[in-house]
Amino acid sequence: MHATERSRSAVVEDLRAALGAEQVVDDADRLARLAADRSGTVQGAATALVLPRSTAEVQEIVRIADRHAAPIVAQGARTSLAGAASAVAGAILVDFGGMNRILRIDPLERLAVVEPGVLVSELAAAAERAGLFYAPDPVSAEWATIGGTIATNAGGMRCIKYGVTRDSVRSLEVVLADGSVVRTRRDTIKSVTGLDLTSLVVGSEGTLGLVTEATVTLRSAPGPSRGVSALFPRIDDALEAAAAVATEAAPPAVLEMLDDVALTAIRAHDPTIEAPASARAWLLAVTDARVGAEEELDAFERIFSEHRALRVDRADDPQRLDRLFATRRALNPALDAYTGGALHGDIAVPRGRLGAFAARAADISRSFGVIVSVGGHVGDGNLHPVVAYDPDDAEQARLAREAQRALLSAAQELGGTVSGEHGVGTEKLHALDGELSPRVRELQLAVKRAFDPKGILNPGRKL
Ligand SMILES: Cc1cc2nc3c(=O)[nH]c(=O)nc-3n(C[C@H](O)[C@H](O)[C@H](O)COP(=O)(O)OP(=O)(O)OC[C@H]3O[C@@H](n4cnc5c(N)ncnc54)[C@H](O)[C@@H]3O)c2cc1C
Structure with missing residues (x-):
């Protein structure tokens, strides 16, 4: 038996002795099926997957990993889009699904x-x-x-x-x-x-x-959600309206935007979802205030109209609001289906720079010859730029990856960050130097060493 295989089977033996055989999976096919998160990337074959039921069992698992210097990757539901929950070579995958009380x-x-x-x-x-x-x-x-x-x-x-x-x-x-x-x-x-x-x-x-x-x-508990949606002739009008909502009105519970690329993709993906054809941008502002909701809705309507909205639509009843949320939620699946391949981002910029980012995204789309959509959480300055491409066209796939990197750099150049919510994982490690100074990175690595001197916890991710 090869030395690596020997040490892997020693890890499995120790895990079985500590937890019992039924809580330890080492079947290669099953492990391969559980190896990747939603990023689809994997950094190596895991040694085992374990299913702890208590803190004491997690402690046992970590002690075994420590003894064998085996990497540990925690897994929740593996919905990470950043490659943060995928297997690395020799990993013990710790599936927390059984600790669910x-x-x-x-x-x-x-x-x-x-x-x-x-x-x-x-x-x-x-x-x-x-x-x-x-x-x-x-x-x-x-x-x-x-x-x-x-x-x-x-x-x-x-x-x-x-x-x-x-x-x-x-x-x-x-x-x-x-x-x-x-x-x-x-x-x-x-x-x-x-x-x-x-x-x-x-x-x-x-x-x-x-x-x-x-x-x-x-x-x-908040009050019932009610909202106002609006269509705009230019993305800049929508962004200015969003900025006015953020500064003039009471903070909405939700402030989201879709651009014309997203609206087109949604219409193509599911004609039953509302996605009007006549506009370059769509905004949704929602209030869940228990007191003063009517005034907030009035303010959203007024601000949208003052910013050249083509149409303003008030959603007073839950069914109407659900339909508007369905439009927003269709963003990612529709763009995934649009050309067969899509790279999703989650950049954030200062809210005042959203217009500049949208302009840079349009330039990037033109110069790389790829489709770029910018929509998402405008209220937080957090957009989900999506590059749509044909996965059967190798050259287009390459250009899409380059365009995505250019979008990340654009966010950083505008004082923003490459990840507002999905995380770094393995997917955005390359971009860290673009926004964290060498001294900050050093401090972060020192913190990591203080917590994890042997570097066994999710190595090669985040830092
Ligand atoms: C359709 C879709 C929609 C999404 N929408 C959003 C969104 O709106 N906002 C957003 O922020 N993200 C979103 N995501 C990304 C993803 O759902 C989030 O990152 C989520 O927080 C991951 O949760 P999870 O349980 O799947 O964790 P996993 O993907 O399993 O793990 C994520 C990270 O957490 C670590 N981890 C898991 N459990 C533990 C633990 N107990 N202790 C220590 N570390 C642990 C893992 O090692 C990994 O680094 C979306 C993903 C999909 C597929």
């Missing part, structure tokens, strides 16, 4: 204590049953886990009002790289004692520790 919902403290494998949609539903509200709402909420969304600091459509996942995380139980377990802070609403390790672990993509329990903030 909601342990406590506390209306007085406004919190929930949950295991990492709970789905975002399950926690949101449980909070709602208790008359409360879990704000983070990634489009992947039906599949994504609390652990995965914490580890990526996921965003969504409601961030303009409620912030990103980090803004709803109070404290974490984390298993560190040596197998010890820590609680990052007390669960009080306020705490400024010590450094804020919770914030450091949130968004760390499994590189600093494994989250085995999370205390998250629940809010008062």
Whole structure:
């Protein structure tokens, strides 16, 4: 037996002894099926996949990995678009799907204590049953886990009002790289004692520790959602209207945009979804205010009209609003289907630079000869530029990749970032130097070494 194979089977033997055979998968075909996240990229064959049921079992797994210097990759639902949850060579994949209990919902403290494998949609539903509200709402909420969304600091459509996942995380139980377990802070609403390790672990993509329990903030239930959509003759009109909503009106719960490329792709993809043909841009502003919603809707309508909207449409009832959300949610599937291949981005720029980014995207589309769509969370300055291409045309696929890199550089040159919500994973490592100074990168690597001196936690990702 080859030395690598010997050490792999020693890892599997130790895992089986610690957890029992039924919680350890080492069948090569099954492992291959579980190796990739939604980025589709994999960095090597895993040694095993383990299914822990408790923090103590996670500690055992990490101690074994530490002893064998085996890499560990945590997996929630593998919906990462950044290659952050895919296998690396020799990895122990830790699937948190079995740690999926909601342990406590506390209306007085406004919190929930949950295991990492709970789905975002399950926690949101449980909070709602208790008359409360879990704000983070990634489009992947039906599949994504609390652990995965914490580890990526996921965003969504409601961030303009409620912030990103980090803004709803109070404290974490984390298993560190040596197998010890820590609680990052007390669960009080306020705490400024010590450094804020919770914030450091949130968004760390499994590189600093494994989250085995999370205390998250629940809010008062919002009012019913109602919205206003509008069509604009130019993308700049829509962006100026969005800026006016962000500065003049009370913060909307949602402020989203689609461009004409997205609207065309949506019409082609599903004619039952509303995507008007007559405009260059579409905006949706939503309020969930319990008091003053009518005034907010009036303000959205007024601002849209003042910015040359071709048509303004008020969605007072839930069915009408659902139809507008269906239009927005069709963005990614429609562009995936448009030409058969699509590269998705998640850049963010200062809101005042959105117009400049849209202009750069149009230039990039022309100079590379590829289709580029810019739409997304304009309220946060966070766009999802998508490069659509024909995957059977190798030259077009190459140009699409180059165009995507140019879009990332454009965001950085405009004072923005290559990732507003999906994370770095392996997919955006090449872009880190474009926005983090050498000193900042050094500091981040020093933090990584302090947490994980042997570099076993999700190596080659994030940093
Ligand atoms: C259709 C679709 C829509 C999407 N919409 C959004 C969106 O609106 N907003 C957004 O931000 N993202 C979105 N995403 C991306 C993705 O859903 C998020 O990144 C999500 O947070 C990943 O959750 P997950 O449970 O699938 O985690 P995974 O993909 O399994 O893992 C993501 C990262 O978290 C780490 N991790 C997982 N569990 C733990 C744990 N317990 N402890 C430590 N590290 C852990 C993994 O190692 C990896 O680095 C979307 C993806 C798809 C496919």
